[in-house]
Amino acid sequence: TVVLRTTALSRVSAEKLLFYQVGVSAAVLPLVAGAMGESFTLDYSLLGWSSLVLQAALGAFVTFLIWMWMISHYPATRVSAFSFLSPLSALVFGALWLGEPITPDLMIAMAGVGLGIYLVNRRR
Template sequence: MTQRHTHLDTLAMTLMVGLCAVWGLNQVAAKLANAGISPVLQAGLRSAGAAPLLWLWSAWRGIPLFERDGTLWRGLAAGLMFAAEFALIFWGLTYTPASRAVVFLYTAPFVVAVGMHVLVPAERLNRAQTLGLVAAFCGIIAAFGETLTLPTGRQWIGDAMLLGAALAWGATTVLVRKSRLAAISANKTLFYQLAVSAVALPLASLALGETGFTDPTPLTWALFAFQTIGVAFASYLAWFWLITRYPATKLSAFSFLTPLFGMLFGALLLGERITPMLGLAMLLVSVGIWLVNRKSP
């Protein structure tokens, strides 16, 4: 029986900060690898590479992945939403700038908050926690909101796609937390999503007319290996382990750190510009996470 916690302990909070750092670094890795492998195809191939790794790991740990437990349709639905999230992100980025896209994508924690409020009353946020979620989102706007003007041309299409990706991301989290997927191993929950996205994303890549492979270099393959092993296999396995044991809304609040880590790694590794508002953004996100996760008096 999976042990459920009502609050995040030190282990959960440490893991979440580490995961956000890995996901932030992944933004840089994916950007660099895009020069050799088209983005949607890249996401599909990393799932295809991570799935057998997860199967081998599960076999070694004695964790069954193919037993009948009544989760097939929910697992397939979670996998399709997982694939839709990445397809919409990369497709939307062809219409709208990445800095603008981040703001729309990180509405996902609000989707989780609303979904858990309706479906899991025990995880409803109080006023202070809701204020914390808003404060953390304001931190993202402070860091990336300089492009938040009225959409021009076809930017609104990209904005809508990123909102759709946020909905898919949040809905996946709620589905896993609320359904029978929360009672099975994190390994099997992740396997559903890797297996489905390994098929769906390459097909989406073809539909989008991506070029596929464009003379990938050894660096491209090294970055792809990091995404496959470090991100799609290890970090996502840790994430699904967490959301089956801890309140999903409180965990999701930490995700606001990811784009800030991405900005820092982009500056360190790519020489990208850091917005002067990054300090304020870090403060707002930190205060927001604290408010969401503090215990009520």
């Protein structure tokens, strides 16, 4: 975030930044994993491949693109507070899609996170 805001990268579009980050990572990380002795397989079921594509498209590409766009248009301190929405979203979608229970303790925690985001972003 600091590098994106304080260097020449601040003038590069979010799409181009993400393209290069993903491209370099896709080329370098398999080599690093192989050098570390990690093994992998491409023998996944249709559900496995679908899950991988969905996670890559929505969980990584779209969210990072939004993040980079926001960092280039708004103060980093305000934008960073919203990164705490990720666990809240996971709880809500887990409850809606998977029927996971939201317990009173989780509700208190969610309210605390929401209060923290409000306090960081309120007008002084």
